[in-house]
Amino acid sequence: MRTFFNTRTSVRKLLISTTRPKNPSLLNVQDHFWRVEEFDEIDSTNTWLAEQARRGAREGLVARADYQSAGRGRLERTWESAAGSALLCSLLLRPGLASEDLAYAVAAVALSARGALATLSGLVPSLKWPNDLVVHDQKLGGLLAEVVAVGDELAVVVGLGINLTDHASANPHATNLWRESAQSFGARAVLDAVLIELDTRRDLLASSEGRTAVLAEWRAALSTLGRRVRVIQHDAELEGVALDLDLHGGLVVDVAGERRVFTVGDVVHLRVAEGS
Structure with missing residues (x-):
């Protein structure tokens, strides 16, 4: 049996938790849709979740870790941060989109992260094409999408990393939520806010009108355009x-x-x- 855990991996919570808004009237959140599995340490949340997708895990499964020993970014880059200093998670979506439209699923997650940070802290990062959250051209977070073919269906595993503290990244071109907002938030609180935002945008992916709305929001959020x-x-x-x-x-x-x-x-x- 193939496994993506290493010998140092430990699961903090075996029970799957659900995310619901504090005020249920804010969003029509489906009961038990999001299921979060949390790890003290794992090699890569994307790798683990992609394997779960191949095994038939349903949409809405989320993996979050305090530390990744083999985290990955775009173009084969590594993503490394001190334990507990960043939100490190991956989300499984089965949006039912054609391959040429799967970028909408990634954009929905990026826009949800942006909205969550605005709601929590008042900080509104911009997006840098294709997958970065930036503040004054400094990287606050990033996304990595992997497509998993399961039969005739295309599932998308979207990895999301957001720097929360000064220990999150040694990259001189990176920033973090504490530095930009002077506010401290735990990774799980940020994840919960992202999932609440994503609940609405995920529904938009199902129709051409909804995707048009996502595209309009995406364009407005991009600091890349005109540059x-x-x-x-x-x-x-x-x-x-x-x-x-x-x-x-x-x-x-x-x-x-x-x-x-x-x-x-x-x-x-x-x-x-x-x-x-």
Whole structure:
């Protein structure tokens, strides 16, 4: 049997908990939809949850850990932070979307994280395409999505990391919730707020009208649009001006007068002097 636990992994809570708003009138939260499994330590919440998805776990399963020994970011980067200093979690969604529209599921999680932080702390981070939460161009958090094919269905495991304290990241270009808001929040409190926000946006994914609403909110939240950017891919780097998102969440960039659409890659926001 394949397992993704390492010898240091310990499960804090074997019982699955549910998340409901303090005021049930705020959102129509489905009873027992979100089920959170919490770990003191694990190699990767994304890896564990992807395996659960392959085994048939239903939508709404969430894994949260105080520490990840092999956390992963985009482009094969590692994600490492001190125990208890960040929200480290993964969420299983089965949105019933075509492969070209799965970016909407990731955007729904990113927008929910943004909304949760605004509700809790008053801090409203912007989004940097494709998957970062930023404050003044410093990274507050990030997302990593993995698609799991189960029969004819495409499930999405969305990993979410948010820096909560000064011990969360040694990256000089990173920031954290305490530094930006002078407020302290536990990881579980932040996760609960994200899930409450996501309950509404998840329902929007089911219709074209709902996805149009998600796309509009996504565009409004992006600090990338209108900026001169460098798009980094495995085999090339290109510079241009980010113009828009297309209907599938691809980044439309004017590269030397040619409109190019990028669906993968990393983006660096350039200052005018850098791009001139």
